[in-house]
Amino acid sequence: MSFSEFPSKLLESAVNEFASLPGIGRKTAFRLVMNLLRRNKDEVLKFGESIIRLRGEILYCKVCNNISDTEICTICSDERRDKSLICVVENIQDVMAIENTRQFNGLYHVLGGIISPIDGIGPADLKIDSLEEKIKNGGIREVILALSTTMEGDTTNFYLYRRLGKYSTSITTLARGLAIGDELEYTDEITLGRAINNRNPYQQ
Amino acid sequence: MSFSEFPSKLLESAVNEFASLPGIGRKTAFRLVMNLLRRNKDEVLKFGESIIRLRGEILYCKVCNNISDTEICTICSDERRDKSLICVVENIQDVMAIENTRQFNGLYHVLGGIISPIDGIGPADLKIDSLEEKIKNGGIREVILALSTTMEGDTTNFYLYRRLGKYSTSITTLARGLAIGDELEYTDEITLGRAINNRNPYQQ
Numbered sequence: 001m002s003f004s005e006f007p008s009k010l011l012e013s014a015v016n017e018f019a020s021l022p023g024i025g026r027k028t029a030f031r032l033v034m035n036l037l038r039r040n041k042d043e044v045l046k047f048g049e050s051i052i053r054l055r056g057e058i059l060y061c062k063v064c065n066n067i068s069d070t071e072i073c074t075i076c077s078d079e080r081r082d083k084s085l086i087c088v089v090e091n092i093q094d095v096m097a098i099e100n101t102r103q104f105n106g107l108y109h110v111l112g113g114i115i116s117p118i119d120g121i122g123p124a125d126l127k128i129d130s131l132e133e134k135i136k137n138g139g140i141r142e143v144i145l146a147l148s149t150t151m152e153g154d155t156t157n158f159y160l161y162r163r164l165g166k167y168s169t170s171i172t173t174l175a176r177g178l179a180i181g182d183e184l185e186y187t188d189e190i191t192l193g194r195a196i197n198n199r200n201p202y203q204q
Numbered sequence: 205m206s207f208s209e210f211p212s213k214l215l216e217s218a219v220n221e222f223a224s225l226p227g228i229g230r231k232t233a234f235r236l237v238m239n240l241l242r243r244n245k246d247e248v249l250k251f252g253e254s255i256i257r258l259r260g261e262i263l264y265c266k267v268c269n270n271i272s273d274t275e276i277c278t279i280c281s282d283e284r285r286d287k288s289l290i291c292v293v294e295n296i297q298d299v300m301a302i303e304n305t306r307q308f309n310g311l312y313h314v315l316g317g318i319i320s321p322i323d324g325i326g327p328a329d330l331k332i333d334s335l336e337e338k339i340k341n342g343g344i345r346e347v348i349l350a351l352s353t354t355m356e357g358d359t360t361n362f363y364l365y366r367r368l369g370k371y372s373t374s375i376t377t378l379a380r381g382l383a384i385g386d387e388l389e390y391t392d393e394i395t396l397g398r399a400i401n402n403r404n405p406y407q408q
Contacts, residue, residue, distance in 0.1 A: 052249055093238070
C-alpha cells in the first residue's frame with residue numbers, strides 16, 4: 001500500500017506530521033493517525049494540546065539547564081541536596097537515568113550535547129561557560145563528569161578537564177569496569193584492563 | 205533507563221500521550237517528544253493543530269462512509285466514475301490501496317470493519333443496511349466484495365452474499381490466485397488449487 005492519494009487533506013497533513021518524527025515511516029504514521037481517529041474528540045484534543053503546551057510552556061532551569069516547569073527546577077530548588085557536588089551530563093535523559101539510581105544527592109549541570117566534530121558541535125555550542133562560572137564562584141567541592149564512554153564523551157571529558165582542572169574543585173569521572181551480568185570472555189580488552197587496574201577490595 | 209520521575213509534568217503528559225499510541229513504548233515516546241522539543245514553536249503548533257483538526261473536522265462521506273473533508277467524498281462526487289459499480293471494502297486503507305492500482309473506476313462502500321465474532325463485531329456493527337438500501341434503490345449493476353482472504357473476510361463475504369444475493373445485482377469477489385513473485389513450491393494448496401481451477405487463456 002503506497003499513499004499517492006489521500007481521500008482527505010486533513011488526514012494527509014496529520015500523516016505527514018507523524019511521518020516527520022524519527023523512526024516513524026509513512027505506514028506507521030498512517031496507523032497512528034487511524035488510531036487517533038477512532039478515539040473521542042476530547043481525548044485527541046488533549047493529545048494535541050499536550051504537544052503544543054509542551055513546546056510552548058516548557059522552561060529550562062536557569063541553574064542546571066534541565067527541563068523544568070519552573071524557572072529553577074525541582075532538583076536545584078531542593079534544600080536537601082548537596083549543592084557542592086555537580087554532576088555534568090549530556091542531556092535530560094541522563095539526568096533522569098542518574099536520578100533513577102537514587103545514588104546521587106548533588107545537583108546537575110546539563111551540557112545540552114557533547115563535543116562532536118562530525119556533527120559540527122564544538123565547545124561553544126555547549127553550556128560550558130556557565131559551568132566554569134559556577135566553579136569560579138566557589139563553593140563547589142567536586143565536579144563529576146558523567147558522560148558516555150564514547151569517542152565524543154572522552155573528547156568532551158578531556159576538554160572539560162583542561163578547562164576546569166585549574167580550579168581547586170576536584171574533577172572525577174564515572175567508574176569504568178564490568179557491568180552487572182557481563183561475561184569476562186565477551187568484555188572488550190580496554191574495559192577489562194581498566195577493571196583490573198581499578199580493582200577494589202573484596203566486599204562480602 | 206526507566207521513567208519513574210519526570211523533571212516536568214508537561215514532559216510527562218506529552219510522553220504519556222505518545223505512549224498511548226499502538227506500538228509506541230515509553231522509550232520511543234520519550235524520543236519522539238525530545239524530537240518535538242528541539243523543533244521551533246510554530247512547527248510544533250502545526251503538529252498539534254493538525255491532530256486536533258483531523259479529529260474535530262474530519263467527515264465521513266454520506267454515500268460511501270469513506271473519510272472525507274466534505275459531506276460527499278471526492279470519489280462519490282466524481283462525475284466520470286461508474287456509479288453502477290460498487291466495491292465493498294473493510295476500511296479506508298483498502299479504498300486507498302485499490303485507488304492506487306488505478307484499475308477501478310466505480311464507487312466504494314466502506315463497511316467500517318469485518319464480521320469477527322472473536323472481537324465481538326457482528327453484522328449490525330457494520331454499514332450493511334445502507335449497502336442493501338443502495339442495491340434496493342436500483343441502478344447498481346455489480347457489487348464487488350473486496351475483502352481480505354481471511355476467516356473473517358470469508359465470513360463477511362458469505363453473510364453479504366446471503367443478504368444481497370436475492371437482488372438482481374451481480375455479486376463478485378476479487379480473483380484468488382498466485383501473487384506476482386510467488387513461487388509455486390511455497391504457495392499454499394488452497395491458493396494453488398484455486399489458481400488451477402480459475403486458470404486463464406495464456407496472454408502474450
